[in-house]
Amino acid sequence: MRDHPPRLPSSPGFWRSPLRGPWFTSVLGLVLLAGITVLFLTGLVSYAAYNPDLSRVNDQTPDKGILGFYLFAWPTGPVWLYRFTQGLHVTLGITLIPVLLAKLWSVVPRLFALPPARSVAHALERISLLLLVGGGLFEFTTGVLNIQLDYVFPGSFYPLHFYGAWVFFAAFTAHAVLKAPTALRAVRRRRREEGDLVSPRPEPPTVSRRGALALVGGGSLLLFLTTVGQSLGGPFRRTALLAPHGAADPGGGPNGFQINKTAAYAGITTADTHREGWRLIVTGRTGTVRLSRAELLRLPQHSASLPIACVEGWSTADQWWRGVRLSDLAALVGHAGDPPDVLVESLQRHGAFRRAALRANQVADPRALLALYVNGEELSPDHGYPARIIVPAAPGVLNTKWVARLTFGDL
Ligand SMILES: Nc1nc2c(c(=O)[nH]1)N[C@H]1C(S)=C(S)[C@@H](COP(=O)(O)O)O[C@H]1N2
Numbered sequence: 001m002r003d004h005p006p007r008l009p010s011s012p013g014f015w016r017s018p019l020r021g022p023w024f025t026s027v028l029g030l031v032l033l034a035g036i037t038v039l040f041l042t043g044l045v046s047y048a049a050y051n052p053d054l055s056r057v058n059d060q061t062p063d064k065g066i067l068g069f070y071l072f073a074w075p076t077g078p079v080w081l082y083r084f085t086q087g088l089h090v091t092l093g094i095t096l097i098p099v100l101l102a103k104l105w106s107v108v109p110r111l112f113a114l115p116p117a118r119s120v121a122h123a124l125e126r127i128s129l130l131l132l133v134g135g136g137l138f139e140f141t142t143g144v145l146n147i148q149l150d151y152v153f154p155g156s157f158y159p160l161h162f163y164g165a166w167v168f169f170a171a172f173t174a175h176a177v178l179k180a181p182t183a184l185r186a187v188r189r190r191r192r193e194e195g196d197l198v199s200p201r202p203e204p205p206t207v208s209r210r211g212a213l214a215l216v217g218g219g220s221l222l223l224f225l226t227t228v229g230q231s232l233g234g235p236f237r238r239t240a241l242l243a244p245h246g247a248a249d250p251g252g253g254p255n256g257f258q259i260n261k262t263a264a265y266a267g268i269t270t271a272d273t274h275r276e277g278w279r280l281i282v283t284g285r286t287g288t289v290r291l292s293r294a295e296l297l298r299l300p301q302h303s304a305s306l307p308i309a310c311v312e313g314w315s316t317a318d319q320w321w322r323g324v325r326l327s328d329l330a331a332l333v334g335h336a337g338d339p340p341d342v343l344v345e346s347l348q349r350h351g352a353f354r355r356a357a358l359r360a361n362q363v364a365d366p367r368a369l370l371a372l373y374v375n376g377e378e379l380s381p382d383h384g385y386p387a388r389i390i391v392p393a394a395p396g397v398l399n400t401k402w403v404a405r406l407t408f409g410d411l
């Protein structure tokens with residue numbers, strides 16, 4: 001028979017890489033099995049840390065009650081908790097991108113296999129693969145876009161990434177249960193490779209299977225090394241070449257740590273925050289009190305060394321915050337001893353993060369502060385002057401800047 005090169009991707013001879021086969025696909029699949037499980041769990045944990053079941057203030061995802069069945073009161077310690085879980089989520093997600101792409105490349109002939117369905121069971125399997133591949137690409141893409149493009153999804157990233165995660169993980173679990181035994185066998189097997197992934201007319205190899213795997217691993221290592229610095233903070237931040245850029249330069253000095261949104265971006269003017277005009281409005285069981293910055297400074301001052309850890313994966317080393325305990329402010333308005341939840345509102349007029357709710361366990365922690373100073377200096381305008389919230393172990397989004405109002409209880 002003459003050797004006509006097949007033109008259609010549905011013919012087996014069209015795909016000629018000698019790398020394709022059960023071993024290569026299985027090794028990558030097992031790496032993803034472990035990695036994506038960690039991504040799913042750290043993602044669920046991050047969602048819980050955002051306190052989405054505090055009324056509709058922090059999060060408006062509809063029907064989260066069903067998918068959020070596992071939600072729990074996020075603890076306030078260890079203080080690096082969210083730094084760790086979210087740094088892991090983002091760094092691992094980015095590191096796995098080459099593995100995901102190589103895995104998809106390794107099975108691409110199956111996408112074109114004909115007939116599209118040989119039986120009802122086969123049809124169902126292919127539909128679940130659609131959810132698996134589509135869900136995986138969707139989760140990785142939305143995650144990367146949210147980190148790199150600085151909130152391209154105003155207010156809607158959370159529900160998208162959250163619903164997507166459940167769809168993806170359901171398909172992923174089904175796939176893992178069906179394929180894990182075969183994959184484990186394929187990885188151990190020494191025999192000649194066989195099966196539909198092996199090309200019937202392979203090209204001569206230019207790299208061994210192990211070499212190709214090392215290439216994928218090298219890509220992952222490179223992404224890891226150019227990302228992880230943003231979660232280590234300090235001098236390592238400069239190694240995070242792939243971390244989001246274009247953020248405001250924090251400069252040096254006591255306030256010289258990462259800035260998420262500047263005062264200018266948030267529309268905060270000096271007229272809003274100047275010493276004479278600004279008052280903090282605190283409301284609770286016994287009514288409302290209005291406090292100037294000078295009056296706040298006459299209340300007992302406390303310090304805490306705490307990091308800022310953003311959902312985007314970056315975090316700072318511990319900063320030394322000083323200010324008034326949230327529990328002391330609760331006590332001022334009739335909640336001594338047993339503080340309730342609190343709604344925090346910023347001077348900022350627009351934007352999803354101008355308000356946030358904190359849980360009672362967060363308010364009660366003696367390290368949870370309305371900070372007035374950082375690292376021995378007044379807060380800079382970009383870090384939230386005249387006052388900002390800082391809560392141990394919480395996601396950065398709960399550390400509201402330019403605070404105007406605290407409402408205890410009644411959320
Ligand atoms: N008012 C207000 N507070 C805010 C934000 C905001 O956009 N507006 N961003 C939050 C987010 S998402 C993070 S990660 C932290 C970042 O704090 P920093 O800019 O001081 O590092 O501030 C939080 N506080």
Ligand SMILES: [Mo]
Binds near residue numbers: 260309312396397
């Ligand atoms: Mo953030």
